[in-house]
Amino acid sequence: MMDAAQFRLYGGVNVIGGTKLHVDSGDGQVLFDFGATFSPGLCAFDHVLKPRPFREVEDNLAIGMAPDLPGIYKGAAQLSTLSVFISHFHLDHVGLLSLLDRRVPIYMSEASRRLLRELEVIGEGIGEHDDMHVFVYGEKVVLGNLEITPLPVDHDIPGATGFVVTTPSGTLAYTGDFRGHGLHPELTTAFFDRLGETGIQALVSEGTRAGEDPAFPAQSEAEVAEGVLRVSERRRSHVFFTVYNRNIERISAFAAVGRDLSRQLVLSPETYHLFRTLAPQAYATARPAVFQLHRHGMEGLPAYIDNQAVAVTADDIARAPDAFLVELPYHALSELVDIKPVSGSIYIHSDGVPLGAYDPAFANLKSWLKHFGVELAFVRSSGHASPSFLSECVTRAQPDILYATHTLHPEQMPSPPSGMLVLPHLHRSYAIGRPGGH
Ligand SMILES: [Zn+2]
Structure with a gap:
C-alpha cells in the first residue's frame, strides 16, 4: 500500500489538449480522459500519414502519442485494473479510446453516450467496445478505495463533466474543459462551489486561455x-x-x-x-x-x-x-x-x-x-473560461494546490487565495493530500 494516493499526467502539460490524468491509490486506479496530444516537436499522425492497420497500438506507442501504461491496449495479455472516465467527447480528450482493449471499462455521461452513439453512425466513433458505463451526475462511482463523483460543467459540447475524486489521503478534482459564458454558466459555478464546500487538496484544471489579454473579451x-x-x-x-x-x-x-x-x-x-x-x-x-x-x-x-x-x-x-x-x-x-x-x-x-x-x-x-x-x-465563442472566470472559479474552489494543465501559459494561471499554484511535469507523480488523512 502506498503512503498517499498519487496522480500523474500523461498529457496536457504545457500544451492545449491531450490531458490524461492517472489517479492511483494502490487499491484503485483511474484514468481521466484519453485524448491525442498534438505538440510541436512530437511526431504525429495526420490524415495522410496514418498508423498501419492492426498496428495502431504499436505505432502510437512508438512515437510517444499513446502513454506506456501496461494492460490497457488492444491485445493485452493481462488486463490491468484501470478504468477510464471521459470528461467530454472532443478529440483531444477521447482521440485514443479506439486503442483500448474493448474490455477496459469506460465511464461517461448520458449526453456523451448519446453523442457517441450518433458519432458511430456517421463513422466518427470509437468502434465496438464491451464495457461501457453511463454515470449519473452527483452519484458516486466506487472503484477500490477511490470514490469518483461526476458533476456537470458547461463547455461547447453536450455532456461535459468535471470530477471529484476522494482517496484515503485526500481529495482531488479534475475540471475537464469548462467556461462561464456558455448557455449554462450555473453548472460550472455550481461545480466549483461544490469543490469549495468539499475542501480539496488538489485541483487539476484546464487553463486554455490563461494569459489572454482581458481587453479583448470573447463573445458569449x-x-x-x-x-x-x-x-x-x-x-x-x-x-x-x-x-x-x-x-x-x-x-x-x-x-x-x-x-x-x-x-x-x-x-x-x-x-x-x-x-x-x-x-x-x-x-x-x-x-x-x-x-x-x-x-x-x-x-x-x-x-x-x-x-x-x-x-x-x-x-x-x-x-x-x-x-x-x-x-x-x-x-x-x-x-x-x-x-x-x-x-x-x-x-x-x-x-x-x-x-x-x-x-x-x-x-x-x-x-x-x-x-x-x-x-x-x-463569429465564434470559445469553449474555455476567460482569465477572469478562471480566477473566479479557483477562488470558489479554494484548493490547497492548483495544478495548471491544458494551457500554453501555466504560469499565468491564478494562484488559489490560500493555496499554491504548481506547474506540473509530465509523468511525474504527485501526492494527493497527506498519508493517513489530512
Ligand atoms: Zn474540449
Whole structure:
C-alpha cells in the first residue's frame, strides 16, 4: 500500500489538449480522459500519414502519442485494473479510446453516450467496445478505495463533466474543459462551489486561455446568433458557414438565424444527422435540407440520411444565392467550383476546423475563399473560461494546490487565495493530500 494516493499526467502539460490524468491509490486506479496530444516537436499522425492497420497500438506507442501504461491496449495479455472516465467527447480528450482493449471499462455521461452513439453512425466513433458505463451526475462511482463523483460543467459540447475524486489521503478534482459564458454558466459555478464546500487538496484544471489579454473579451455563446445575423442580413449573396458539428447548440443557433433571414438551412450529411438525432425539437422547427455534395451524386447520400430528407446540390445553391444558409466544411470547399459564389458572398467561421493559423489548412482555407472572392468573417465563442472566470472559479474552489494543465501559459494561471499554484511535469507523480488523512 502506498503512503498517499498519487496522480500523474500523461498529457496536457504545457500544451492545449491531450490531458490524461492517472489517479492511483494502490487499491484503485483511474484514468481521466484519453485524448491525442498534438505538440510541436512530437511526431504525429495526420490524415495522410496514418498508423498501419492492426498496428495502431504499436505505432502510437512508438512515437510517444499513446502513454506506456501496461494492460490497457488492444491485445493485452493481462488486463490491468484501470478504468477510464471521459470528461467530454472532443478529440483531444477521447482521440485514443479506439486503442483500448474493448474490455477496459469506460465511464461517461448520458449526453456523451448519446453523442457517441450518433458519432458511430456517421463513422466518427470509437468502434465496438464491451464495457461501457453511463454515470449519473452527483452519484458516486466506487472503484477500490477511490470514490469518483461526476458533476456537470458547461463547455461547447453536450455532456461535459468535471470530477471529484476522494482517496484515503485526500481529495482531488479534475475540471475537464469548462467556461462561464456558455448557455449554462450555473453548472460550472455550481461545480466549483461544490469543490469549495468539499475542501480539496488538489485541483487539476484546464487553463486554455490563461494569459489572454482581458481587453479583448470573447463573445458569449448567446451572442453568436446575433453576430451571424449581423454579418449576413441584407446580403442578396451566398452565405456559408463552418461549425464543429459536435457543438449541437451552435447548430441550433444557425438554425434560428436561418429562420430570421428566411434562408433554408443546408447541412452536410454528418451535421444533419447529429442535429436530427440530438436536437430533435430544433430540427423539427428548422427542417434543414441536406447538402448533396458532388460525390453523393455518384455514390448516393449516406445510408443514415432518411428518405424524406430534402437534398440540395451545389447547382441549386448556385441558382438561388439568397435562398440558403449553407454549412460548407473545409473538406467540401471544392463545391465552390460549381456554386460560383456571387459578389458579396460571405463565409462565417464559427469554430469549425481548421480552427486557426497553427493549422496549415487555415492558410489554405483563406486562399480558397480569396480565389472565389468570398469574404471571411469570424463569429465564434470559445469553449474555455476567460482569465477572469478562471480566477473566479479557483477562488470558489479554494484548493490547497492548483495544478495548471491544458494551457500554453501555466504560469499565468491564478494562484488559489490560500493555496499554491504548481506547474506540473509530465509523468511525474504527485501526492494527493497527506498519508493517513489530512
Ligand atoms: Zn474540449
